[in-house]
Amino acid sequence: MPTRDAKVPAKNPGRGADLRRADAAEGHPPDRPDQIRNVALVGHSGAGKTMLAEALLAAAGAIPRKGSIAEGTTVSDSEPAAIHQQRSVALSVLPLAVDGIKVNLLDTPGYVEFIGELRAGLRAADAALFVVSAVDDIDPTTTALWGECHRARMPRAVVISRLDHPRADFDAALAKCRAAFGDSVLPLHLPVRKGAAVTGLLGLLSGTVSEQVPDSPLPAVRNADDAELGASEPARSALIEGIIAESEDEALMDRYLGGEEIAPEILVSDLETAVGRGTFYPVLATSAEAGIGLNELLEVVTRAFPSPAGRELPAATDLAGTPAGPLGCDPAGPLAGEVVRTTIDPFLGRVCLVRLFSGTLHEDSAVHVGGRGLADRGHEDHDSDERVAHLYAPLGSSLRPVPFSVAGDICALTKLGAAETGDTVSAKDSPLLIQPWEMPEPLLPVAIEAASHGDEDALARSLGKVAAGDPALRVERNAETHQLILWCMGEAHAEVVLGRLRDQGVNLQSVDVVTPLRETFSAPAAGHGRYVKQSGGHGQYAVCDIDVEPLERGAGFEFVDKTVGGVIPGPFITSVEKGVRTQMQKGVSAGFPVVDIKVTLLGGKAHSVDSSDAAFQAAGALALREAAAATRIQLLEPVSAVTISVSDAHVGAVMSDLSSRRARLTGTTSAGGDITEIGAEVPDQELLRYSIELRALTSGSGRFSRSYLRHEPVPATAARAATKA
Numbered sequence: 001m002p003t004r005d006a007k008v009p010a011k012n013p014g015r016g017a018d019l020r021r022a023d024a025a026e027g028h029p030p031d032r033p034d035q036i037r038n039v040a041l042v043g044h045s046g047a048g049k050t051m052l053a054e055a056l057l058a059a060a061g062a063i064p065r066k067g068s069i070a071e072g073t074t075v076s077d078s079e080p081a082a083i084h085q086q087r088s089v090a091l092s093v094l095p096l097a098v099d100g101i102k103v104n105l106l107d108t109p110g111y112v113e114f115i116g117e118l119r120a121g122l123r124a125a126d127a128a129l130f131v132v133s134a135v136d137d138i139d140p141t142t143t144a145l146w147g148e149c150h151r152a153r154m155p156r157a158v159v160i161s162r163l164d165h166p167r168a169d170f171d172a173a174l175a176k177c178r179a180a181f182g183d184s185v186l187p188l189h190l191p192v193r194k195g196a197a198v199t200g201l202l203g204l205l206s207g208t209v210s211e212q213v214p215d216s217p218l219p220a221v222r223n224a225d226d227a228e229l230g231a232s233e234p235a236r237s238a239l240i241e242g243i244i245a246e247s248e249d250e251a252l253m254d255r256y257l258g259g260e261e262i263a264p265e266i267l268v269s270d271l272e273t274a275v276g277r278g279t280f281y282p283v284l285a286t287s288a289e290a291g292i293g294l295n296e297l298l299e300v301v302t303r304a305f306p307s308p309a310g311r312e313l314p315a316a317t318d319l320a321g322t323p324a325g326p327l328g329c330d331p332a333g334p335l336a337g338e339v340v341r342t343t344i345d346p347f348l349g350r351v352c353l354v355r356l357f358s359g360t361l362h363e364d365s366a367v368h369v370g371g372r373g374l375a376d377r378g379h380e381d382h383d384s385d386e387r388v389a390h391l392y393a394p395l396g397s398s399l400r401p402v403p404f405s406v407a408g409d410i411c412a413l414t415k416l417g418a419a420e421t422g423d424t425v426s427a428k429d430s431p432l433l434i435q436p437w438e439m440p441e442p443l444l445p446v447a448i449e450a451a452s453h454g455d456e457d458a459l460a461r462s463l464g465k466v467a468a469g470d471p472a473l474r475v476e477r478n479a480e481t482h483q484l485i486l487w488c489m490g491e492a493h494a495e496v497v498l499g500r501l502r503d504q505g506v507n508l509q510s511v512d513v514v515t516p517l518r519e520t521f522s523a524p525a526a527g528h529g530r531y532v533k534q535s536g537g538h539g540q541y542a543v544c545d546i547d548v549e550p551l552e553r554g555a556g557f558e559f560v561d562k563t564v565g566g567v568i569p570g571p572f573i574t575s576v577e578k579g580v581r582t583q584m585q586k587g588v589s590a591g592f593p594v595v596d597i598k599v600t601l602l603g604g605k606a607h608s609v610d611s612s613d614a615a616f617q618a619a620g621a622l623a624l625r626e627a628a629a630a631t632r633i634q635l636l637e638p639v640s641a642v643t644i645s646v647s648d649a650h651v652g653a654v655m656s657d658l659s660s661r662r663a664r665l666t667g668t669t670s671a672g673g674d675i676t677e678i679g680a681e682v683p684d685q686e687l688l689r690y691s692i693e694l695r696a697l698t699s700g701s702g703r704f705s706r707s708y709l710r711h712e713p714v715p716a717t718a719a720r721a722a723t724k725a
Contacts, residue, residue, distance in 0.1 A: 040108055045111040088107060093124075140699070142180075163285055248273070314434050327357055331359065337357060344469065389415060473488060490692060529622035
């Protein structure tokens with residue numbers, strides 16, 4: 001693709017590291033979808049996405065100069081957790097303008113624990129730039145993500161970054177990309193070196209070299225010399241053949257093989273068409289530090305990547321679930337947008353990033369906000385009618401007022417009281433619901449509690465705000481252990497969630513997660529409950545005799561009355577059962593609920609004056625405790641069915657590790673490629689930190705899912721440990 005002349009950075013207003021709302025408006029926003037490109041930057045943590053975005057913003061004049069990750073001054077990473085960890089932890093929208101095209105760069109976290117933010121970025125994007133470091137290997141997560149984008153037919157390009165690094169190896173990185181992503185991954189440019197340093201790029205189609213000039217915003221462009229052309233000929237031939245193979249002109253290959261020189265204009269046109277279709281994936285070489293390859297990258301983004309009008313939109317329904325028909329990216333169509341990120345700003349309140357799929361959103365518009373399908377994450381279904389008081393164009397954490405936003409663009413709304421990530425924003429008189437995107441299941445439990453009674457209300461309020469913006473987080477109040485559990489994607493995700501809570505002034509502490517064990521009787525036993533008290537006036541009198549016997553697993557509780565002769569009046573028989581049930585919830589040995597028993601009421605005594613409902617409830621509880629003391633109580637632990645997906649190279653290590661976790665293997669199956677799925681039944685106690693340990697065991701490539709299966713007896717050694725805990 002021919003190289004454009006570099007553009008002199010415009011004099012745009014600067015940004016402040018702590019700026020929330022910019023004073024100056026962005027200018028006239030785009031009023032047509034074809035003036036917009038939404039591009040997600042994806043890749044492993046450390047690949048250079050954030051600094052590439054900084055360099056692109058600076059090159060386009062969106063910011064006066066690049067920020068620094070070490071100094072915490074980058075546009076996209078303004079959150080305290082991102083600055084502290086020196087890596088992106090959340091989705092950030094970074095718009096820039098190139099030749100009348102607004103490019104919304106979506107900088108996504110590269111660390112696997114923040115995949116929820118990554119998926120939100122892909123939902124808002126129409127194309128993806130896979131950023132691969134010229135220094136490091138390609139991690140399995142990036143390879144898996146490429147496969148997901150392939151199945152979604154999302155257009156992609158590969159950016160080999162960090163060419164300025166002393167250990168950078170473009171050829172090796174390109175070979176790794178082709179091995180991981182396929183043969184349709186081909187470079188458009190090759191690095192040009194002076195000694196060990198990369199000074200510019202050679203365009204394989206243009207035959208020109210663009211070299212950086214010290215202290216100049218414009219690169220110097222020259223024709224490649226004979227030696228450079230000769231060295232690049234194999235790569236040029238492969239690129240041309242790759243473009244022609246994807247061309248819709250069937251005669252073009254015959255012309256090329258016949259020795260005809262194909263005009264660069266034809267090749268560029270076919271290249272742009274193939275990239276837009278998502279069948280050809282150009283490789284760009286860049287150095288954010290030296291400014292190499294930025295113009296070439298922006299040229300591909302603006303000319304080859306599709307506008308929002310060229311992408312299929314997600315399905316939508318009305319509030320009753322009836323399909324609303326396919327949405328079109330039409331500014332005059334029905335309003336339909338989706339909240340892809342929600343944050344709580346101390347000054348502006350709730351800030352929602354919204355990708356508009358259809359219609360036009362204006363200031364002071366009445367909208368409907370609705371959410372469905374995330375009740376299992378602690379986000380109850382909800383609907384509300386609200387008014388858009390202000391409309392903004394986001395630049396990282398900065399917000400710049402705009403009068404409207406059209407289909408295909410990304411905007412920010414403030415002070416929507418009920419909006420959460422994943423919600424649909426639509427017209428008040430024609431509400432819609434957009435099908436939510438697939439979210440990963442959080443598998444690391446973290447138990448928290450307020451540091452003091454006075455902090456409990458603050459914790460509840462702040463947790464609701466944090467959960468509203470993080471659909472990867474699941475909040476659970478365990479009914480058996482009464483613990484407040486945050487289900488997170490991993491330790492880094494948990495650290496960010498806890499940090500966000502503390503930043504809102506919540507004083508909390510983490511505690512050990514208690515596995516919800518249960519108790520049952522291991523053998524039949526008899527119990528005698530006598531509750532007799534005398535103290536001025538009416539006393540308390542109740543006596544009952546019961547037999548307790550164990551039932552099969554999962555049978556629950558059975559109560560049988562075998563009294564004769566009315567020794568216990570009918571209403572008090574129910575009281576005995578209530579007392580037994582209450583004691584079962586409290587436990588009879590280690591404080592865990594009792595399950596799977598049959599209690600038979602055999603006899604007892606009552607007093608015409610002193611007997612009462614409360615007395616017979618107390619007698620029933622005493623009888624169950626006495627029966628428990630007369631036999632051995634068996635602890636039961638929850639067991640989950642687990643499916644683990646790992647590469648074939650790690651199967652042995654994973655299976656060996658499972659055997660140390662008291663797991664029972666149920667089989668292995670091939671999942672295609674070099675992936676094997678391992679089935680096992682594993683006690684929940686052994687899964688508390690398994691998401692972390694599996695990741696370490698498989699170099700980050702292992703994944704697992706789980707579902708409750710049943711409760712089983714706890715081995716003696718584990719039972720002693722649980723009782724002590």
